[in-house]
Every structure is written in C-alpha cells, then in structure tokens.
Amino acid sequence: MVEILPIRTEVKRGRFDLYESLQEFDYRDDDILVVSSKFVSMSEGAVVNLSRVRVSKKARVLAAKCYMEPKMAELVLRESDHVIRGVPGFLLAIRDGMIAPNAGIDKSNVPKGYAILYPRDPFGTAERLRQKFQTERGIRVGVVIADSRLMPTRIGTTGVAIACAGFEPVEDLRGRRDLFGNVLKYTFKAVADGLATMGVAVMGESDESTPAAVVRGAKVIWSEKKFSWKDMAVSPSQDIYLRGIHRA
Amino acid sequence: MVEILPIRTEVKRGRFDLYESLQEFDYRDDDILVVSSKFVSMSEGAVVNLSRVRVSKKARVLAAKCYMEPKMAELVLRESDHVIRGVPGFLLAIRDGMIAPNAGIDKSNVPKGYAILYPRDPFGTAERLRQKFQTERGIRVGVVIADSRLMPTRIGTTGVAIACAGFEPVEDLRGRRDLFGNVLKYTFKAVADGLATMGVAVMGESDESTPAAVVRGAKVIWSEKKFSWKDMAVSPSQDIYLRGIHRA
Numbered sequence: 001m002v003e004i005l006p007i008r009t010e011v012k013r014g015r016f017d018l019y020e021s022l023q024e025f026d027y028r029d030d031d032i033l034v035v036s037s038k039f040v041s042m043s044e045g046a047v048v049n050l051s052r053v054r055v056s057k058k059a060r061v062l063a064a065k066c067y068m069e070p071k072m073a074e075l076v077l078r079e080s081d082h083v084i085r086g087v088p089g090f091l092l093a094i095r096d097g098m099i100a101p102n103a104g105i106d107k108s109n110v111p112k113g114y115a116i117l118y119p120r121d122p123f124g125t126a127e128r129l130r131q132k133f134q135t136e137r138g139i140r141v142g143v144v145i146a147d148s149r150l151m152p153t154r155i156g157t158t159g160v161a162i163a164c165a166g167f168e169p170v171e172d173l174r175g176r177r178d179l180f181g182n183v184l185k186y187t188f189k190a191v192a193d194g195l196a197t198m199g200v201a202v203m204g205e206s207d208e209s210t211p212a213a214v215v216r217g218a219k220v221i222w223s224e225k226k227f228s229w230k231d232m233a234v235s236p237s238q239d240i241y242l243r244g245i246h247r248a
Numbered sequence: 249m250v251e252i253l254p255i256r257t258e259v260k261r262g263r264f265d266l267y268e269s270l271q272e273f274d275y276r277d278d279d280i281l282v283v284s285s286k287f288v289s290m291s292e293g294a295v296v297n298l299s300r301v302r303v304s305k306k307a308r309v310l311a312a313k314c315y316m317e318p319k320m321a322e323l324v325l326r327e328s329d330h331v332i333r334g335v336p337g338f339l340l341a342i343r344d345g346m347i348a349p350n351a352g353i354d355k356s357n358v359p360k361g362y363a364i365l366y367p368r369d370p371f372g373t374a375e376r377l378r379q380k381f382q383t384e385r386g387i388r389v390g391v392v393i394a395d396s397r398l399m400p401t402r403i404g405t406t407g408v409a410i411a412c413a414g415f416e417p418v419e420d421l422r423g424r425r426d427l428f429g430n431v432l433k434y435t436f437k438a439v440a441d442g443l444a445t446m447g448v449a450v451m452g453e454s455d456e457s458t459p460a461a462v463v464r465g466a467k468v469i470w471s472e473k474k475f476s477w478k479d480m481a482v483s484p485s486q487d488i489y490l491r492g493i494h495r496a
Binding site: 005092154191198218233240 | 249252335401418446449490
C-alpha cells in the first residue's frame with residue numbers, strides 16, 4: 001500500500017529555512033517528501049517586484065506579439081535556456097531541459113505586482129534536504145520538488161518533478177519480461193514525476209496551505225547518487241512531441 | 249490521507265467479465281477503482297493475430313518510412329482518428345482526442361505474434377462498472393481506465409486516464425483565490441489523470457499481475473453525469489504543444 005499524507009504549514013512571508021519549515025511531521029525511514037516548487041522558491045525569497053524589472057527591446061517585441069505583460073516576457077527571457085515559441089498569453093520555454101509555459105515563472109500565490117521565479121538550484125536543494133534528514137533525524141528520506149504541467153491534448157495539469165534526491169528518478173524497464181515472456185523494449189517509468197503527481201494531488205493549487213506531502217510505501221530504487229535534470233530530460237530533438245515544432 | 253491499494257488477479261486468457269474479475273477486494277464507499285486499459289482490452293478479447301492483418305498500400309508506405317512493422321502500421325491507421333506524424337519505430341496518432349504512440353496499440357503482455365487494441369468503448373465500460381458497484385454492492389465507486397504516456401521533454405511514462413466515471417475528470421479552479429487573494433486564471437486540474445498516475449504507480453508495467461488499484465481518500469467532485477473524452481481533451485489546434493506541429 002502507498003499512502004499520501006499532506007503536510008500543512010503556516011503562510012510564510014520572506015525567506016525562510018525550508019528544512020525547518022517542514023519539521024512538524026512524523027517522518028519515517030523510506031518516506032518520500034514532495035515539496036511544491038513554489039514553496040521552495042518562496043523559501044529562497046525568489047520573488048520579483050515587477051515594477052522594478054527593466055524591459056529589453058527583445059522582450060517588448062515578444063510581449064506585443066503574444067499579448068503578454070512585457071515585464072513577464074523579460075523575466076522569462078532571463079530565466080529560460082531557450083524560448084520555443086510565443087502563444088497568446090505566454091511563452092513556451094525550456095529551462096533545465098524541461099518545457100514550461102513562461103519557464104515556470106508565475107504570479108499566483110504571491111502578492112499583487114510580484115512574480116515568483118523557478119527555484120535557483122532545485123537538485124542542490126533536494127540533495128541538501130535529503131542529507132539533513134539523514135544527519136539530523138537519522139532517517140532515509142527521498143525528496144521531490146514538484147510543479148504542475150500540461151500534457152499534450154489534455155485539459156488540466158498533473159505533477160512533474162523539477163528535481164529529486166535519494167532515488168532513481170527514472171526506472172529503465174527494458175529487458176524485463178512481461179506476463180507472456182516478451183521482452184519490454186521501450187519502457188521507462190517516470191518514477192519522480194509519478195511521485196510529484198501524487199504529492200500535488202493532495203496539495204491543491206489555491207489557498208490550501210499544503211505546500212508539501214509525504215508519499216509512504218512507494219517502491220523506488222534508493223540511491224545516493226547526485227542526479228541532475230539530465231537524468232529526467234530528453235533533448236528536444238529526441239522528443240516525440242517537440243520534433244515537429246523544431247522542424248517547423 | 250490518500251491510500252493507493254494494489255489489486256492482484258490471476259493471469260487471464262481469452263475474454264472475461266471485468267467486474268467479476270475485480271471482486272476479490274474489500275471496496276468501500278467513495279473508493280476510486282483504477283483499471284489498466286490493457287486489462288480492459290483483454291477482457292474484451294481485443295487481441296489481434298498479426299498474421300491475419302491485411303496491409304493496405306498506405307500502411308506499407310508509412311511503415312517503410314518509419315521503419316516499423318507494416319501490420320502494426322495498418323492497425324494504427326484503422327484504430328486512430330488521425331495520424332499526426334511518423335517517427336522512427338512508431339506513428340504518433342490521435343484517438344478519442346488523445347495523443348498516443350501507435351494509437352495505444354501494443355505488443356507487450358500479449359502472446360508473441362499478437363497485438364492488443366485500445367479498449368472499444370472505455371467511457372461506456374467505466375460507467376457500466378460504476379453502475380455495477382452501485383447495484384450489486386450498493387456503494388459509490390469512481391472508475392478510471394488508465395494507460396501510460398510520455399510527457400514532452402521527459403524520459404519515462406506516467407499515467408493518463410483514457411476514461412472515467414463517477415466524478416468530474418477535470419476541476420476548474422478559475423475564479424478561486426490563492427493565498428494572497430489573487431484570482432487564479434488558467435488553472436485546471438487533471439484529476440482523472442492524477443488518479444490514473446497513482447494507480448499506474450502501484451500496477452507496474454511488466455509481470456506484476458496487478459492490473460488495477462484502488463485510490464482511497466482522494467478529494468473528487470462526485471457526479472453521475474456521463475462523461476466523454478471531450479471532457480478531458482483540448483483540440484490539437486488549442487494545444488500548446490501541438491500547435492507548432494500543425495502549423496508545420
């Protein structure tokens with residue numbers, strides 16, 4: 001059995017210590033802590049006063065084309081590795097190998113006139129959290145930093161892991177046999193994204209004050225290896241959805 | 249707290265009664281039963297002997313271009329609404345509004361030389377299962393028929409709901425307020441896809457004999473409305489990922 005347990009906290013303002021803020025919970029060995037990426041950004045104080053953002057010419061042109069706020073376009077250009085395409089209302093961008101509208105920057109759950117950035121070093125943060133559980137509580141805890149994303153052709157978002165620590169984020173099932181002895185050829189399992197989705201399902205997107213959750217009992221391959229976004233991302237040229245766009 | 253409980257069954261051969269095959273479990277009111285789409289297809293006997301498939305000229309040309317088996321290309325053409333594009337090894341197709349490699353047809357977990365099709369009427373099946381729980385056991389059970397899919401830029405699959413019954417598959421959060429009183433503008437939550445991911449996470453892809461799972465304690469909006477794939481799908485022309493492809 002797998003359990004998903006919500007972790008509630010008070011509303012925080014300004015920077016705070018992420019590990020300390022999540023201590024009001026009875027963690028156990030082999031738990032996986034899923035933390036909302038926005039909560040991580042908040043702990044870093046990664047909140048930008050939009051009135052102070054200086055807009056470049058490139059951002060101004062892009063914003064006009066996409067009917068979006070020039071200051072948001074500027075932030076997306078600064079924070080993304082690559083803008084794929086503008087769409088009315090936002091820019092489809094890639095950051096750390098992952099596709100995201102507006103490079104993960106948004107204006108919900110922050111005061112009016114502000115925007116919140118993507119976490120600075122999500123894999124480093126996940127790894128530091130994992131190590132703190134090890135040293136302070138003496139337990140093995142996996143960590144996922146989770147955001148939400150759209151899937152092609154679907155209405156609505158599910159969870160995605162922007163970083164993780166403590167376990168293999170993707171399991172390679174190639175070479176395993178199915179019920180009839182056929183060898184599976186193409187199957188990789190996005191374990192970290194699945195855990196992110198579980199966590200996000202109990203967190204809520206609006207005013208629930210539940211920035212984290214624990215997944216207990218999930219089967220993962222534990223590992224102390226340092227992972228990076230490269231362990232979870234395919235390059236756009238290999239991506240079955242994006243190939244068409246890049247060819248365009 | 250949300251719990252995910254695996255349901256094990258024996259390996260089945262030939263058609264079988266889906267409802268009966270899943271009765272060895274202590275269901276409770278408000279449980280959500282997640283069933284693998286492949287198990288649904290098996291119950292329908294939707295297994296095709298590839299040696300008996302007659303290949304059209306169109307399929308032969310497409311197969312040669314994509315380095316795939318002509319008989320598989322033929323099945324994909326027959327079973328999909330629209331083939332978006334061929335990619336080495338498979339065809340990216342749309343069936344019931346949902347994008348899927350090879351229109352959801354595959355050759356794992358069936359005997360060699362056979363392929364298994366997408367379920368015939370997944371929303372009808374989900375609704376009939378829901379009603380059977382109501383009439384035979386007198387309990388309210390939601391149903392999700394789940395498959396797995398790739399997300400753009402990601403390695404590995406997570407769950408997706410190809411059909412559901414008993415609850416709102418997508419929750420519209422527009423108009424709700426966040427922690428700072430800002431109105432959320434673009435947020436829809438893919439509730440059914442989230443539940444599919446939870447179920448698929450405990451099912452496994454290879455020889456686990458776990459074709460279903462129960463999600464207990466999830467917050468959903470219960471509804472006896474009859475849903476269709478249109479309640480979960482955006483049209484390709486509205487899709488932020490596919491727009492580029494269609495423009496190409």
